[in-house]
Amino acid sequence: MSKKSLEISPETEEILAKMGEQIKLARLRRRIPAEILAYKAGISRTTLWSVEKGSPSVAIGIYAAVLHVMDNMDQDFLNVAKDDEMGRRFQNKNLLLTRAPRARKI
Numbered sequence: 001m002s003k004k005s006l007e008i009s010p011e012t013e014e015i016l017a018k019m020g021e022q023i024k025l026a027r028l029r030r031r032i033p034a035e036i037l038a039y040k041a042g043i044s045r046t047t048l049w050s051v052e053k054g055s056p057s058v059a060i061g062i063y064a065a066v067l068h069v070m071d072n073m074d075q076d077f078l079n080v081a082k083d084d085e086m087g088r089r090f091q092n093k094n095l096l097l098t099r100a101p102r103a104r105k106i
Contacts, residue, residue, distance in 0.1 A: 006056055006057055008056050012056070013054075013056070015054075016054035016055070016056055017053070017054035018054065019054055019063075020051055020052045020053050020054030020055070021052070021054070023051060023052055023063075023066060023067065023070075024052040026070055026073065027052075027070060030070060030071075032069075032070065034048055034049070037066065037069055037070070040069045041062070041065040041066045041068070041069045042065060043062055043065065043066070047062060048066065051063055051066050064077060
């Protein structure tokens with residue numbers, strides 16, 4: 001069985017690389033050895049290396065596990081799309097175009 005090729009945009013690749021770099025810098029600032037962080041996150045050192053490189057093939061749960069080990073930084077995931085201004089504009093536009101349901105006769 002062959003693996004599917006993951007195609008992502010160059011912009012997303014840059015974001016993942018930056019995120020991986022920030023994770024690595026956070027680990028280094030905390031002076032956590034890679035082997036210890038990998039062990040506490042329940043992953044291999046090789047997988048941690050992939051996270052720190054921003055590999056798109058690493059599951060988001062692994063990114064979350066690594067961030068959790070570093071002082072519950074996984075809480076930052078709660079801010080993803082929290083203030084979705086564009087989505088709200090689309091939603092409001094749809095609400096204006098949607099007709100209210102008819103009242104039921106009693």
